Amino acid sequence: MALLEIKNLTVKFGGLTAVDNLDMTVSEGTIHSLIGPNGAGKTTVFNAITGVVRPHSGSISLNGVDLTHVKPHRIIEFGVSRTFQSVVVFKYLTVLENLYIGYHRAVKLNLFEEFLPEKRKAATWEMYLKALQIADFLGLKSRLLSYAGSIPYMAQKLVEIGRALMSEPKIVLLDEPAAGLTDTETEQMKEIIRHIKEEMKITVLLVEHDMEVVMNLSDTVTVMDFGKKISEGRPEVVKNDKEVIKAYLGENEDA
Numbered sequence: 131m132a133l134l135e136i137k138n139l140t141v142k143f144g145g146l147t148a149v150d151n152l153d154m155t156v157s158e159g160t161i162h163s164l165i166g167p168n169g170a171g172k173t174t175v176f177n178a179i180t181g182v183v184r185p186h187s188g189s190i191s192l193n194g195v196d197l198t199h200v201k202p203h204r205i206i207e208f209g210v211s212r213t214f215q216s217v218v219v220f221k222y223l224t225v226l227e228n229l230y231i232g233y234h235r236a237v238k239l240n241l242f243e244e245f246l247p248e249k250r251k252a253a254t255w256e257m258y259l260k261a262l263q264i265a266d267f268l269g270l271k272s273r274l275l276s277y278a279g280s281i282p283y284m285a286q287k288l289v290e291i292g293r294a295l296m297s298e299p300k301i302v303l304l305d306e307p308a309a310g311l312t313d314t315e316t317e318q319m320k321e322i323i324r325h326i327k328e329e330m331k332i333t334v335l336l337v338e339h340d341m342e343v344v345m346n347l348s349d350t351v352t353v354m355d356f357g358k359k360i361s362e363g364r365p366e367v368v369k370n371d372k373e374v375i376k377a378y379l380g381e382n383e384d385a
């Protein structure tokens with residue numbers, strides 16, 4: 131079943147068309163990867179979905195609910211959360227506090243309840259339990275009281291993922307979760323992404339450069355080059371697509 135539907139999406143920055151008439155459908159319960167050479171427009175697609183950039187044209191919807199004009203600070207209420215290409219944690223907050231920041235979707239007290247200490251206590255307790263559960267899954271329990279800026283890079287990446295999971299999203303957008311990781315850490319990251327799909331039942335839209343990760347995890351792969359979709363399908367099919375090989379060879383020549 132279609133969860134996220136992107137139709138005829140175009141994003142322009144001045145004279146540059148970063149995303150060019152993109153159609154893409156992410157099915158519920160899948161890991162869907164968006165790949166392509168540097169500058170292909172992948173992060174811009176994430177920014178358009180989350181309202182960070184305004185599309186020139188086209189539409190984005192989740193479960194049929196139009197997200198095209200939703201503001202970034204409200205996107206979480208619609209069941210969408212994300213991580214960033216360069217890790218974004220609040221360095222001078224603890225890991226626990228970083229997780230709390232992701233939670234605001236679920237705590238819904240009305241104005242009256244706000245003044246009832248027991249209601250507030252219950253809401254805080256619920257948030258704490260959720261954070262514990264997520265920290266446990268990510269192996270972060272022993273770090274809950276550390277400043278997020280003081281823990282290793284991999285752990286910071288996990289905090290960011292944890293924060294994105296706190297809101298119990300329908301879909302989580304992960305921008306290069308394996309970038310900068312060692313081989314062992316990459317394996318760990320793969321397990322985590324698989325667990326998000328299989329155990330937490332959250333759909334994953336993944337941007338990733340590590341082809342082994344993409345081919346191993348994805349149900350579907352969409353390939354972009356210069357803002358346009360050039361291929362889409364099962365990983366084994368996309369991998370052998372001539373257009374895809376050509377796009378990636380071009381990238382290597384530049385390097």
Ligand SMILES: Nc1ncnc2c1ncn2[C@@H]1O[C@H](COP(=O)(O)OP(=O)(O)O)[C@@H](O)[C@H]1O
Binds near residue numbers: 171
């Ligand atoms: N905020 C912005 N302002 C101007 N140009 C941008 C902006 N964001 C991205 N771009 C340009 O859009 C193109 C696509 O970028 P991006 O989406 O980051 O690619 P990718 O994530 O696939 O590497 C690039 O040419 C990039 O320089």
Ligand SMILES: [Mg+2]
Binds near residue numbers: 174215
């Ligand atoms: Mg990018």
